[in-house]
Amino acid sequence: xxxxxxxxxxxxxxxxxxxxxxxxxxxxxxxxxxxxxxxxxxxxxxxxxxxxxxxxxxxxxxxxxxxxxxxxxxxxxxxxxxxxxxxxxxxxxxxxxxxxxxxxxxxxxxxxxxxxxxxxxxxxx
Amino acid sequence: xxxxxxxxxxxxxxxxxxxxxxxxxxxxxxxxxxxxxxxxxxxxxxxxxxxxxxxxxxxxxxxxxxxxxxxxxxxxxxxxxxxxxxxxxxxxxxxxxxxxxxxxxxxxxxxxxxxxxxxxxxxxxxxxxxxxxxxxxxxxxxxxxxxxxxxxxxxxxxxxxxxxxxxxxxxxxxxxxxxxxxxxxxxxxxxxxxxxxxxxxxxxxxxxxxxxxxxxxxxxxxxxxxxxxxxxxxxxxxxxxxxxxxxxxxxxxxxxxxxxxxxxxxxxxxxxxxxxxxxxxxxxxxxxxxxxxxxxxxxxxxxxxxxxxxxxxxxxxxxxxxxxxxxxxxxxxxxxxxxxxxxxxxxxxxxxxxxxxxxxxxxxxxxxxxxxxxxxxxxxxxxxxxxxxxxxxxxxxxxxxxxxxxxxxx
Numbered sequence: 001x002x003x004x005x006x007x008x009x010x011x012x013x014x015x016x017x018x019x020x021x022x023x024x025x026x027x028x029x030x031x032x033x034x035x036x037x038x039x040x041x042x043x044x045x046x047x048x049x050x051x052x053x054x055x056x057x058x059x060x061x062x063x064x065x066x067x068x069x070x071x072x073x074x075x076x077x078x079x080x081x082x083x084x085x086x087x088x089x090x091x092x093x094x095x096x097x098x099x100x101x102x103x104x105x106x107x108x109x110x111x112x113x114x115x116x117x118x119x120x121x122x123x124x125x
Numbered sequence: 126x127x128x129x130x131x132x133x134x135x136x137x138x139x140x141x142x143x144x145x146x147x148x149x150x151x152x153x154x155x156x157x158x159x160x161x162x163x164x165x166x167x168x169x170x171x172x173x174x175x176x177x178x179x180x181x182x183x184x185x186x187x188x189x190x191x192x193x194x195x196x197x198x199x200x201x202x203x204x205x206x207x208x209x210x211x212x213x214x215x216x217x218x219x220x221x222x223x224x225x226x227x228x229x230x231x232x233x234x235x236x237x238x239x240x241x242x243x244x245x246x247x248x249x250x251x252x253x254x255x256x257x258x259x260x261x262x263x264x265x266x267x268x269x270x271x272x273x274x275x276x277x278x279x280x281x282x283x284x285x286x287x288x289x290x291x292x293x294x295x296x297x298x299x300x301x302x303x304x305x306x307x308x309x310x311x312x313x314x315x316x317x318x319x320x321x322x323x324x325x326x327x328x329x330x331x332x333x334x335x336x337x338x339x340x341x342x343x344x345x346x347x348x349x350x351x352x353x354x355x356x357x358x359x360x361x362x363x364x365x366x367x368x369x370x371x372x373x374x375x376x377x378x379x380x381x382x383x384x385x386x387x388x389x390x391x392x393x394x395x396x397x398x399x400x401x402x403x404x405x406x407x408x409x410x411x412x413x414x415x416x417x418x419x420x421x422x423x424x425x426x427x428x429x430x431x432x433x434x435x436x437x438x439x440x441x442x443x444x445x446x447x448x449x450x451x452x453x454x455x456x457x458x459x460x461x462x463x464x465x466x467x468x469x470x471x472x473x474x475x476x477x478x479x480x481x482x483x484x485x486x487x488x489x490x491x492x493x494x495x496x497x498x499x500x501x502x503x504x505x506x507x508x509x510x511x512x513x514x515x516x517x518x519x520x521x522x523x524x525x526x527x528x529x530x531x532x533x534x535x
Contacts (some may be wrong), residue, residue: 014317016351020324023344027331058313087316089309109320111327 006122007031009050010085011041011067013059017108019065021054021085022110025118033071038062043072045077052121054106065096070102071074083121126345130409134449146422150238151231153275154256159181169203169218181253184222185263191255193222201527226255231264239276242269307436311362311492316347318355322348354421361492368499374480375418375503377528382415382453385406385423390444402437404430407445413455421500425508426455428497429520433459440517451526452506458519464512472510473498503530 008030012018018034025032035044038059045053053071057064064084071077084093084105093105106117160169173179184193195218203221204210215220227245229238242254254267268449325348332340367373386406393404415422426444433442440460447454464472473494501508506524 014321016296016347017317017321019347020321020328020344023328027328049357058317087313087320089312092309109316109323111324 002060005031006051007033007047008052008054008118009033009035009044009056009118010040010054011035011044011064012056014056017036022115028115030065030118038064038067041067042074042077045071045101046078050080052118053080053082054118055102057084057086057088057093061104065084068100068102081121083117085092148235148275149162149231149266150229150233150235150254150256150272151258151264153235153267153272154455155268155271156180156253157265159185159263162222163187163217165214166204166216166218166221166268167210167214169195169200170210173201178378180268181266183253183255183266184224186220189262191226191228191257191263193224194226194253194255195222199223213427223249223252226252228255228257228261229267231258233275235272235279237268238267239272242272311358314358314492315355316363318351318358321351322355325351327516346524358450358492359466364496365492365499368496368503373499373503375421376416377416379414379416380419380422382413382422382455384417385410386426386444386446386455389423389427389430393434393442394429394446394472396431396434397442398446400434400437401439402434403441404434405443406443407443409447413446413448414526415451415524417504417524421504422524425497425500425504425522426457428493429522432493433457433461433518433520436518437461448526452522452523454521456519456521458517460517464515464518465514465517466511469510469512473508 002088010018010021010025010032012021012034013036015036018036022032022034023069026117033044033048035052038110041062055064055068059067062070064086068082068084071080071082078101082102084096084100085108086093086105087108088096090105090107093107096102098106103121104117106114134505156179158181160172160182169182172182179197181194181196183191184195186192196406200221201262227241228240229423238254242252243250245252251269254269256264256267258264291498325344327343329344329348332344335496364373383406388406390404390406397404431443432444437459440462442460443456443458445456445458472491474491498508501522501524504524505528506522508517508520508522512518
């Protein structure tokens with residue numbers, strides 16, 4: 001399956017969740033890279049050239065929504081599809097999606113939703 | 126002053142608190158000057174001369190009912206016209222008095238009395254008002270000028286009251302905003318580790334199904350770490366609500382501060398894990414008796430140490446203790462990133478940044494230091510910090526060596 005060769009970059013400051021997400025995505029057959037800070041994301045994206053970025057919102061220093069706007073403004077990163085992956089409530093996420101140039105959101109804590117939505121966003125691209 | 130003319134002078138000034146629009150005029154009587162209606166005009170004129178403070182005098186009959194009013198200006202002006210004194214001097218004062226002065230009941234409200242006074246013909250507007258009791262007996266005189274001043278004070282006062290009420294309302298609104306922001310932040314902070322635990326549990330289930338037992342160990346430690354951070358957040362939230370409800374009490378007893386700090390430093394080493402960070406205790410002695418609450422003491426210092434561990438990527442965390450002048454000072458010093466001056470004040474407030482959770486610039490909830498500060502208060506101590514951006518931070522906690530009371534509520 002071509003889908004299984006897709007590359008996903010996960011950006012999150014919570015190391016435990018980052019590892020768990022990586023393991024889950026790898027289990028589903030994706031190639032996964034992780035990045036632990038908002039800072040340096042542009043370089044990470046440029047290096048990895050992911051098919052999809054899962055981006056946490058609550059990160060110290062550079063929160064996800066600001067980062068998404070930044071990524072959208074750089075030539076190297078603006079075509080990369082970004083999806084928020086966050087523990088915020090869905091109303092907040094919906095609002096953030098409408099304000100930032102991202103494809104959508106996946107709420108943390110429901111791995112079936114994660115599996116379903118990752119597949120959905122990758123096929124959509 | 127004529128013996129027939131009596132005046133008891135002014136009453137005491139009412140306090141500012143009385144100056145509201147619903148003040149009764151009975152409380153504002155400025156003079157009780159009175160004279161019988163048959164007293165000769167020349168005696169009343171003498172009275173006005175000898176008593177410069179007297180602006181008016183009421184004519185009160187033998188039953189104590191007011192029957193007229195003479196005011197200084199009108200009376201003297203009339204009298205000093207050519208032949209005035211000659212013509213009127215020997216007549217009774219009633220012949221030159223206003224025989225229908227404005228009477229007001231003692232229970233009348235200040236603003237209503239003033240409305241009545243101001244409703245009179247122009248030439249009478251500033252005439253004194255005669256105050257009578259419920260049976261119509263003479264009580265005293267009210268100065269309209271005085272009433273105007275009082276009323277304007279009352280109005281100003283009510284404007285101030287309104288502004289205060291307004292300020293209070295917006296303060297309350299701000300507090301409620303902070304509280305709901307706080308709730309949103311707490312919700313997010315609680316959800317994060319729960320979500321991590323769920324994901325890890327799912328992974329462990331997959332490992333089990335596939336028989337990859339060796340993966341379980343790694344995932345279990347991840348899960349433990351998430352569960353531990355969840356527990357810390359829950360404890361902080363519970364502690365904070367206990368403190369806010371005034372239910373947090375300190376139980377003072379004597380213990381060895383050095384022994385306690387030793388334990389905390391050992392825990393700090395565990396927390397640092399594989400990070401290249403040394404956690405050391407720097408104490409001049411091996412035993413230091415302290416009369417305080419050992420549980421709260423541990424919580425305070427451990428909180429500072431675990432914060433230092435969290436923010437220090439490499440280097441050293443030093444816990445020091447000094448006893449001096451009936452106090453001990455514990456300091457926790459790190460080689461972390463330091464804290465900017467503008468952020469220092471906000472440190473001890475729950476979610477001090479009061480920012481939207483998704484845009485907050487600082488890691489963690491800010492609950493830990495808020496709880497810590499309250500605990501230090503509870504132990505009658507003080508907490509402060511010194512920090513240099515890029516170099517590190519030192520927190521200081523100063524506590525009394527002995528407690529004078531056995532228990533104290535937050």
